[in-house]
Amino acid sequence: MSQNVVPHSYFLKENVVALAKELLGKRVVTVIDGERVSGIINETEAYAGVIDKASHAYGNRRTKRTEIMYKQGGHIYVYLCYGIHSLLNIVTNRRDIPHAILIRSIVPDFGLNTMCDRRGILNLKNIANGPGKVAQALGILPQHTGLLLGEKKEHEIIWIEEGISVDDKLIEATPRIGIDYAEEDKHRPWRFVIPASEIHKKIEAHEN
DNA sequence: CTTTAGATCGTCT
DNA sequence: GACGATCTAAAGG
Numbered sequence: 001m002s003q004n005v006v007p008h009s010y011f012l013k014e015n016v017v018a019l020a021k022e023l024l025g026k027r028v029v030t031v032i033d034g035e036r037v038s039g040i041i042n043e044t045e046a047y048a049g050v051i052d053k054a055s056h057a058y059g060n061r062r063t064k065r066t067e068i069m070y071k072q073g074g075h076i077y078v079y080l081c082y083g084i085h086s087l088l089n090i091v092t093n094r095r096d097i098p099h100a101i102l103i104r105s106i107v108p109d110f111g112l113n114t115m116c117d118r119r120g121i122l123n124l125k126n127i128a129n130g131p132g133k134v135a136q137a138l139g140i141l142p143q144h145t146g147l148l149l150g151e152k153k154e155h156e157i158i159w160i161e162e163g164i165s166v167d168d169k170l171i172e173a174t175p176r177i178g179i180d181y182a183e184e185d186k187h188r189p190w191r192f193v194i195p196a197s198e199i200h201k202k203i204e205a206h207e208n
Numbered sequence: 209c210t211t212t213a214g215a216t217c218g219t220c221t
Numbered sequence: 222g223a224c225g226a227t228c229t230a231a232a233g234g
Contacts, residue, residue, distance in 0.1 A: 045226070047226075054226075055226090056226085061220095063219075063220070064219085065218080065219060065220085079225095079226070080217075080218060080219090080225095081225060081226065081227055082215080082217085082224090082225060082227050082228085083215080083217035083218070083225085084215065084216055084217080084227070084228075085226095085227050087226060087227085089226085102226055130227070130228070131226065131227070132227050132228060133227090133228080142218085176226070177227090178225080178226050178227075179226060181225090
């Protein structure tokens with residue numbers, strides 16, 4: 001069932017922007033609280049560390065919170081935003097290069113019931129289309145910071161699978177969301193999106 | 209459909 | 222002490 005797992009070494013790649021784009025179409029899987037759920041990634045943002053004013057690690061900022069970003073690629077960084085929302089990031093690049101990719105949206109393809117329970121009943125279409133919703137649907141919390149992709153810890157595990165192929169022409173690149181403070185870096189087109197409808201087509205075609 | 213306000217707390221200044 | 226890599230409900234058009 002879990003063939004085509006992407007090894008965490010995949011996230012050692014240097015180009016975080018290219019990597020964020022490549023993540024589209026891949027599948028995130030979690031087993032947390034004994035519940036397995038997964039979804040196809042359809043929106044990401046790249047955060048280019050030291051040189052990127054939108055990044056928590058801008059200017060080589062090293063604090064207790066950002067320390068995880070300086071580990072090798074493939075680690076999980078979960079940021080608590082507005083005191084309420086957990087945001088799921090994957091650290092990339094080699095040790096001491098604090099790059100990260102924010103997963104902003106997934107199209108659920110397994111464990112819909114569990115996701116609905118975790119989120120509270122809502123429009124199925126909007127169950128994981130936003131960074132806070134993604135983490136909540138997957139059962140991810142700030143305490144999961146430090147997990148390495150594919151490595152089980154206390155019966156909890158998160159990994160990435162190849163998922164589905166995506167047509168490059170469907171990918172839209174836009175400025176990142178919610179980073180007005182980032183001055184000249186706020187316009188960089190480092191957010192990548194595929195319409196959820198396109199993912200649905202692929203998922204259905206695959207099942208038939 | 210769009211706009212707006214309120215929730216809520218760890219982190220850094 | 223201020224402020225977020227956000228979401229929702231409610232109110233208005």
